[in-house]
């Protein structure tokens with residue numbers, strides 16, 4: 506049991522890798538707070554975890570709203586007595602998430618689409634990192650996992666805010682909080698996945714290994730870096746992309 510008596514907050518917890526992270530954390534004995542903008546799904550997913558013998562609650566939060574973020578952290582602490590692991594999974598490419606018509610170029614996409622992209626993918630992670638840090642500082646322990654993307658390394662002409670958020674900004678946030686948190690026993694790591702089969706559409710993205718990842722292949726790494734097994738790892742960006750980045754000029 507890797508996470509006995511530990512509490513996880515995971516955003517984007519009602520689907521994809523966020524949900525799987527919560528399910529796996531609960532199986533390792535931990536308490537899980539599934540946070541999502543979709544309350545109905547978050548609550549149902551939490552019920553399912555409880556039905557299998559785990560401990561979980563589902564809470565609504567728009568990661569763009571700091572008051573809601575702070576309220577979620579307060580509720581998680583009241584419910585379980587600690588906040589040990591923060592995984593910032595809520596996010597996605599703005600044109601896909603907002604259903605923007607394909608083929609539009611950068612200056613033709615309205616600025617509010619980019620506001621959404623930066624607010625969810627960057628500021629949402631920043632907000633949660635800020636809010637949980639107070640609890641982790643008091644406890645003198647904790648792990649923060651930020652989520653980047655291969656898109657942050659490569660750039661992406663059709664999702665500029667997503668790429669902006671998931672690249673250098675995420676690295677700077679991760680390194681800064683690793684530096685700040687070190688004196689309190691707090692680690693901060695960024696995980697940057699390549700294509701992951703949370704949707705069939707990701708299968709077309711090329712990698713050196715010739716396939717996209719199963720969600721569990723990313724979540725296993727997240728849980729490793731969230732656990733004491735990686736107690737000496739902090740302030741790094743881990744690219745888990747099946748070799749897509751190194752093979753980009755060759756495929």
Ligand SMILES: NC(=O)c1ccc[n+]([C@@H]2O[C@H](COP(=O)([O-])OP(=O)(O)OC[C@H]3O[C@@H](n4cnc5c(N)ncnc54)[C@H](O)[C@@H]3O)[C@@H](O)[C@H]2O)c1
Pocket residue numbers: 516517518519520521522523540541542543566567568569593594595596597598625652653654655697698699700701702703704707
């Ligand atoms: N799937 C991939 O190929 C891939 C690759 C690289 C990085 N990532 C990143 O990994 C993370 C998870 O990806 P996924 O495919 O599992 O995601 P997903 O699309 O399955 O789930 C995203 C979740 O975020 C929630 N969400 C959206 N906006 C929100 C908001 N404002 N506040 C709170 N919750 C909100 C959604 O309701 C959804 O449940 C994302 O940050 C994504 O950018 C994914």
